[in-house]
Amino acid sequence: MLRHDVGAPVRRHAGTLVRRCAGTPVRRPRVLVLGLAAVTLATTTAPLRGQVRVASPDGRNVVTAQLREGRLTYSLARDGRALVLPSLLGFEFREAPPLRDGLRITDTTRQSHDEWWTQPWGEVARVRDHHNELAVSVAETTAPNRRFILRVRAFDDGVGFRYEFPEQPGLGAFEITDELTEFSFADNPRAWSIPSDRPRMDRSEMLYSSGPLSVLDRVQTPLTMETRDGRTFIVLHEANLVDYARMNLRTMRLEDRTVRADLAPMGDGIKVRGRTPFVTPWRTIQLADRVTELSPALLGLNLNPPNVLASTDWIRPMKYVGIWWGMHINTMTWASGPRHGATTANAKRYIDFAAANGFGGVLVEGWNVGWDGDWIANRNAFTFTRAYPDYDLAEVAAYARQRGVRLIVHNETSGGIQNYERQLDSAFALYRSLGLDAIKTGYVTDTTAEGHSHWSQFMVRHYRRVIEAAARNGIMLDVHESIHDTGERRTYPNMMTREGARGQEYNAWSGDGGNPPEHETILFFTRLLAGPMDFTPGIFDLLIERGTGRPRRPDEARVRTTLAKQLALYVVLYSPLQMAADLPENYEGQPAFQFIRDVAADWDTTRVLDGRIGDYVVVARRERGGQSWFVGAITDEEGRTFDVPLSFLTPGRRYVAEIYADGPNANWLDNPLPVTITRRTVTSMTRLRLVLAPGGGQAIRIRPAG
Ligand code: NOJ
Numbered sequence: 001m002l003r004h005d006v007g008a009p010v011r012r013h014a015g016t017l018v019r020r021c022a023g024t025p026v027r028r029p030r031v032l033v034l035g036l037a038a039v040t041l042a043t044t045t046a047p048l049r050g051q052v053r054v055a056s057p058d059g060r061n062v063v064t065a066q067l068r069e070g071r072l073t074y075s076l077a078r079d080g081r082a083l084v085l086p087s088l089l090g091f092e093f094r095e096a097p098p099l100r101d102g103l104r105i106t107d108t109t110r111q112s113h114d115e116w117w118t119q120p121w122g123e124v125a126r127v128r129d130h131h132n133e134l135a136v137s138v139a140e141t142t143a144p145n146r147r148f149i150l151r152v153r154a155f156d157d158g159v160g161f162r163y164e165f166p167e168q169p170g171l172g173a174f175e176i177t178d179e180l181t182e183f184s185f186a187d188n189p190r191a192w193s194i195p196s197d198r199p200r201m202d203r204s205e206m207l208y209s210s211g212p213l214s215v216l217d218r219v220q221t222p223l224t225m226e227t228r229d230g231r232t233f234i235v236l237h238e239a240n241l242v243d244y245a246r247m248n249l250r251t252m253r254l255e256d257r258t259v260r261a262d263l264a265p266m267g268d269g270i271k272v273r274g275r276t277p278f279v280t281p282w283r284t285i286q287l288a289d290r291v292t293e294l295s296p297a298l299l300g301l302n303l304n305p306p307n308v309l310a311s312t313d314w315i316r317p318m319k320y321v322g323i324w325w326g327m328h329i330n331t332m333t334w335a336s337g338p339r340h341g342a343t344t345a346n347a348k349r350y351i352d353f354a355a356a357n358g359f360g361g362v363l364v365e366g367w368n369v370g371w372d373g374d375w376i377a378n379r380n381a382f383t384f385t386r387a388y389p390d391y392d393l394a395e396v397a398a399y400a401r402q403r404g405v406r407l408i409v410h411n412e413t414s415g416g417i418q419n420y421e422r423q424l425d426s427a428f429a430l431y432r433s434l435g436l437d438a439i440k441t442g443y444v445t446d447t448t449a450e451g452h453s454h455w456s457q458f459m460v461r462h463y464r465r466v467i468e469a470a471a472r473n474g475i476m477l478d479v480h481e482s483i484h485d486t487g488e489r490r491t492y493p494n495m496m497t498r499e500g501a502r503g504q505e506y507n508a509w510s511g512d513g514g515n516p517p518e519h520e521t522i523l524f525f526t527r528l529l530a531g532p533m534d535f536t537p538g539i540f541d542l543l544i545e546r547g548t549g550r551p552r553r554p555d556e557a558r559v560r561t562t563l564a565k566q567l568a569l570y571v572v573l574y575s576p577l578q579m580a581a582d583l584p585e586n587y588e589g590q591p592a593f594q595f596i597r598d599v600a601a602d603w604d605t606t607r608v609l610d611g612r613i614g615d616y617v618v619v620a621r622r623e624r625g626g627q628s629w630f631v632g633a634i635t636d637e638e639g640r641t642f643d644v645p646l647s648f649l650t651p652g653r654r655y656v657a658e659i660y661a662d663g664p665n666a667n668w669l670d671n672p673l674p675v676t677i678t679r680r681t682v683t684s685m686t687r688l689r690l691v692l693a694p695g696g697g698q699a700i701r702i703r704p705a706g
């Protein structure tokens, strides 16, 4: 009975509000019809004083905010089962006492929201934002009587909460030294994680490992977890990171199941500088019964403000090729010299290849002065407007335009942030004047030239500045060595894709031999839940013979997948800017290249048909603005067979399935190249049997027949 207290979802139209001041009767008779029962119970039930709840629209996810000995905590239950136990909220400041103790609830407000919105591009076209909101105002009972609001939104696919600091006498300018937000798990779930404090600490370019939450140390988000009974998948992350430090997580006590927000510091150790009024990013807890329901993750997008751009017509997903892999396998250089990749002639060759094969863009790296010598150490020497003498930017831009291809400009900063920001306006104005509307940025460094963590508030502000400058100049962005995605693309759809994980490039040169076959099956359920990734699939010369002059040995860096799996990655690893990463010459005479030519880069619908983290994934997506479906299936080092019902197809309609499967005896280790291409007629009643080789995959295009 008590469950219908203030926590009962208030079902009304979007935007209506019920307000209750603690200990006083309801003030707005207008909403009594719907709010009365809830409010009356809460104010008359002594044991529940200091405790308020909000439930998701389906009633399954319930967040309780509660005062415990003067401290504000929250907890989370799903289907009545505790997932997150009462967990601490609060902050520590420099030169001010912690904001944590001696609190009282002064006010609560509620709101419900139900709205559909359309993504200009994405994994799905239409998104439903359906949630119930609870805002809990708290204040210190003693001076300086600081106050904040805990705003909670409960969705069917998870919950988000954030802190809001109104303007107030007791809190003006502040310096946060620690955010005390905790996540105390009832269970000791299994977590798939990458560290936040070990080699390449600021780049997210590590391999994932899995283990019980209690043995984690410091890790990055999104952090994907599975409860021990397998009933619930939980993903911790954040949304709408605008002017704050990135949140990592750290375990609080050894053998404990509590993780705490671990904010990335600026050079002087301060985590966040701010001034009221101020809001933090949302802390998000995505929930699903089955792992296949985690993707596409929409919770974070719903917690970002809507698109602010007047027009998004110019923002177009595309596939692209680039003067890129050659540098990674050492057949070309970024620097000037005899093997300089970014020459006018080379760029035109790539543009011709793109035009001939229907690619939307061509990336050119190493075009601008600054690459000679140690380009990481010399980061402040990069210019973003001056090209090397053998590269005529204006000529290449004009040629690209004439061939109907977009030139993607490369801006590697190596973390020389002020150097880049100084040039931002002039560089973007130049690109704009040449009709260039896409940039790939890069931040190869561990600490910025200014001495800040890659993930600090300093960098968060920088990334935002670049997004805004790009938006003003009509430029789409692909960011490498990026901070994690917190849903920026909803507000700025020109922020299209990013790296922020260990991508294909590691297969070219990494000392540990490249990405293991399971890697992408983990990425899908971890990194990709934050947003699109520029993984750069599509390597056909898997043993990198053209680079090395001989097939690379199994212990050397090479691509540890079959060729069919490279094709499947186009469907599995979503990116609105999707690269065909290999050298054009490696696609010549390859029938399997047709799949890369055909596959879409923008989707109307996405269905995850099957999957297990670290083992396999099967995904079906319908192209945006068309009737074709694409299926991608990938496996780890084990061969697997799937029976896939095509029930997602329109009933009664006939389709042709073009199937790119691992060939006989294919396997990633010593026979990765064979691909069998077959065609057959299918309908929504068909079950397709997909046989995947060890380290293999399968890619299918299903287009309407006739
Ligand atoms: C690392 C990026 O991930 C890669 O794509 C780029 O080629 C190099 N940095 C050079 O900027």
Ligand code: CA
Pocket (backbone or CB within 6 Å): 205, 480, 481, 499, 505
């Ligand atoms: Ca990288």
